[in-house]
Amino acid sequence: MSLAPEQSSAPAATAAPLTDLRERLRNIDLRVREAAVAAGRPAGDVRLLLATKTIAPPVILEAITAGFALIGENRVQEVVGKADELTAANLPYECHFIGHLQRNKVNQVLPHVTCIQTVDSIDLAERLQAWLDSSARDLDVLVQVNVSGETSKSGLALAEVPVLLDAIAGLPRLRVTGYMTIGLNSPDVAAVRAGYRSLTAFRDDALARGIAGAEHATELSMGMSGDFPDAIAEGATMVRVGSAVFGSRPPIVPETGTSTG
Numbered sequence: 001m002s003l004a005p006e007q008s009s010a011p012a013a014t015a016a017p018l019t020d021l022r023e024r025l026r027n028i029d030l031r032v033r034e035a036a037v038a039a040g041r042p043a044g045d046v047r048l049l050l051a052t053k054t055i056a057p058p059v060i061l062e063a064i065t066a067g068f069a070l071i072g073e074n075r076v077q078e079v080v081g082k083a084d085e086l087t088a089a090n091l092p093y094e095c096h097f098i099g100h101l102q103r104n105k106v107n108q109v110l111p112h113v114t115c116i117q118t119v120d121s122i123d124l125a126e127r128l129q130a131w132l133d134s135s136a137r138d139l140d141v142l143v144q145v146n147v148s149g150e151t152s153k154s155g156l157a158l159a160e161v162p163v164l165l166d167a168i169a170g171l172p173r174l175r176v177t178g179y180m181t182i183g184l185n186s187p188d189v190a191a192v193r194a195g196y197r198s199l200t201a202f203r204d205d206a207l208a209r210g211i212a213g214a215e216h217a218t219e220l221s222m223g224m225s226g227d228f229p230d231a232i233a234e235g236a237t238m239v240r241v242g243s244a245v246f247g248s249r250p251p252i253v254p255e256t257g258t259s260t261g
């Protein structure tokens with residue numbers, strides 16, 4: 001796949017009044033479809049997940065009403081805090097957890113989500129399995145991979161992923177449906193794309209070799225507001241877009257309760 005020249009990134013995020021929300025959603029949806037087609041795939045091949053951290057339920061409900069019913073939250077407090085208001089509207093939607101999950105918060109978050117995109121340790125996987133057992137429920141998960149090697153980022157190095165997959169293969173309530181990564185934060189598009197490409201290659205290889213735990217692992221959750229067309233060009237099946245739809249966010253305050261359980 002060619003590395004250059006690349007399409008421009010997303011427009012700079014600015015405040016988004018509610019009246020503009022539908023237009024922004026339509027615009028991002030169109031760009032996602034165009035990027036899929038440009039990559040030789042069907043227009044509907046890539047799912048758009050709205051990253052709704054810091055966004056209030058009425059705005060999220062507006063997006064869901066507009067037909068964008070897959071949301072992602074990255075703090076347990078927000079998942080729990082918004083759940084009542086979101087479910088009260090009686091509109092079908094799906095919430096994935098996309099932040100770092102502390103093991104002691106598994107029981108709080110699981111009732112409200114259909115997928116944990118950030119599984120990166122055997123210990124966390126075992127905690128999930130234990131809760132799921134007690135609730136007689138199964139769960140889709142993604143394994144979070146750190147393709148950039150930046151120490152600030154969660155996720156396993158690619159070389160560590162097979163061991164986790166093997167462990168999850170022994171946890172019958174968990175089904176690995178793919179991989180998630182947060183790309184390299186850099187203006188060097190070739191380097192960003194190389195990271196995404198490495199995850200696509202890993203997925204393809206794991207499927208081809210039929211390695212344990214990876215039998216259903218087809219999803220690639222990668223790409224955000226600034227680089228989702230690049231991620232789609234490299235094989236993303238799901239992009240996580242926040243600021244390009246909702247406008248820029250206030251700074252993130254650390255989540256209370258620092259125990260790692």
Ligand SMILES: *Cc1c(COP(=O)(O)O)cnc(C)c1O
Pocket residue numbers: 051053074098099182223224225226240241242243244
């Ligand atoms: C916030 C967030 C996003 C979306 O980021 P934007 O740059 O606002 O599109 C994607 N993935 C994760 C894990 C996030 O926390």
